[in-house]
Amino acid sequence: MKAALLTKYKKPLEIVDLTLSNLVENEVRVRVLAASVCHTDLTMHQGLFPFPVPSVIGHEVTGVVEAVGAGVHRLKPGDSVVGFPVGYCGYCPSCNRGDTYLCSGEQTLRPDRVALDGTPIFTMGGFGAFAEEIIGHEHSFVQVPKALPPQQATLLGCGVSTGLGAALHTAPIKPGDCVVVIGCGAVGLSVIQGARIVGATRIIAVDLAPGKLDVAKALGATDCLNASEQQAPETVLEMTSGGADVAFECVGKPETTAQAVQMIRRGGTTVLVGMMELGASINIPGTDFLTTGKRLVASVLGETRVKVDIDRYVALIESGELNLDPLISRRFTLDEINDALESLESGQVIKPVIAFGDLS
Ligand SMILES: [Zn+2]
Numbered sequence: 001m002k003a004a005l006l007t008k009y010k011k012p013l014e015i016v017d018l019t020l021s022n023l024v025e026n027e028v029r030v031r032v033l034a035a036s037v038c039h040t041d042l043t044m045h046q047g048l049f050p051f052p053v054p055s056v057i058g059h060e061v062t063g064v065v066e067a068v069g070a071g072v073h074r075l076k077p078g079d080s081v082v083g084f085p086v087g088y089c090g091y092c093p094s095c096n097r098g099d100t101y102l103c104s105g106e107q108t109l110r111p112d113r114v115a116l117d118g119t120p121i122f123t124m125g126g127f128g129a130f131a132e133e134i135i136g137h138e139h140s141f142v143q144v145p146k147a148l149p150p151q152q153a154t155l156l157g158c159g160v161s162t163g164l165g166a167a168l169h170t171a172p173i174k175p176g177d178c179v180v181v182i183g184c185g186a187v188g189l190s191v192i193q194g195a196r197i198v199g200a201t202r203i204i205a206v207d208l209a210p211g212k213l214d215v216a217k218a219l220g221a222t223d224c225l226n227a228s229e230q231q232a233p234e235t236v237l238e239m240t241s242g243g244a245d246v247a248f249e250c251v252g253k254p255e256t257t258a259q260a261v262q263m264i265r266r267g268g269t270t271v272l273v274g275m276m277e278l279g280a281s282i283n284i285p286g287t288d289f290l291t292t293g294k295r296l297v298a299s300v301l302g303e304t305r306v307k308v309d310i311d312r313y314v315a316l317i318e319s320g321e322l323n324l325d326p327l328i329s330r331r332f333t334l335d336e337i338n339d340a341l342e343s344l345e346s347g348q349v350i351k352p353v354i355a356f357g358d359l360s
């Protein structure tokens with residue numbers, strides 16, 4: 001089967017033929033219908049996160065189960081599934097508390113599931129999404145309705161769940177609250193929709209790209225602020241007469257995190273959502289932070305408990321409250337994977353989707 005192989009950091013991915021291993025206990029094999037590119041894929045591609053090469057990157061994916069190994073009870077051939085980069089073991093302290101998104105997932109990561117000419121290849125998230133077929137632990141996949149279009153389903157694998165869940169689960173948003181969202185990529189646009197769904201009445205979107213701010217407005221932002229034209233923290237403080245109730249940092253940079261903390265009111269909450277580069281440190285003035293009673297909290301995968309929350313997210317898509325179409329501005333084939341990475345890097349495309357065959 002064909003897959004996009006990362007052989008060297010920063011170099012174009014190569015389309016190669018890989019061999020899948022035979023299924024072992026608790027594994028499923030999935031024929032991929034669609035995958036999508038997340039900023040973390042760019043981080044891996046650029047070598048900014050420790051990751052072995054050669055490897056198959058990509059961690060947002062949807063497809064159809066082709067075969068299941070021994071001991072798989074939750075999934076069967078023919079099921080439509082979405083892959084998740086953090087599988088859960090089911091028995092560690094985090095899983096026992098129900099916080100499956102905090103599981104290290106090590107038990108679901110097997111290093112030798114695909115091979116190139118007999119040499120085992122590492123796969124991101126335990127499956128490596130940029131491939132025609134993938135193998136992974138059953139806890140890395142969740143069933144979704146067959147009627148859910150693959151180009152939407154794949155987005156639930158990371159970015160959309162992360163943003164939506166940050167608003168629904170991590171943030172203490174109350175009806176009538178004012179929130180600010182820094183960064184209007186797929187994650188930020190999902191935060192905006194989550195904030196609208198929970199009842200925030202003022203949603204201030206901050207970005208550098210006018211096109212993304214237009215999409216933010218269409219999806220629920222009440223105010224848009226172009227940070228290349230205005231000093232974002234000062235402007236937000238002025239607009240809100242003292243600060244927003246909740247700020248979401250969806251860029252993954254220490255500077256914008258410090259700005260997000262500046263933008264909230266006394267006692268307000270800043271939620272860290274964007275993935276930071278390895279080694280990045282956050283620097284905020286301690287005395288001001290303490291005396292204003294502000295809170296700073298990190299949201300891992302939007303605190304999405306895949307076994308229960310994906311059904312809720314799908315219900316929001318079906319009801320029209322969560323609109324994913326504006327996020328998908330361009331589709332690519334697997335052969336065009338490097339164009340897809342570049343389109344996300346340059347900001348031309350909010351969420352590049354790799355289609356395997358014709359998607360309706
Ligand atoms: Zn666990």
Ligand SMILES: [Zn+2]
Pocket residue numbers: 038039040041059158159
């Ligand atoms: Zn991701």
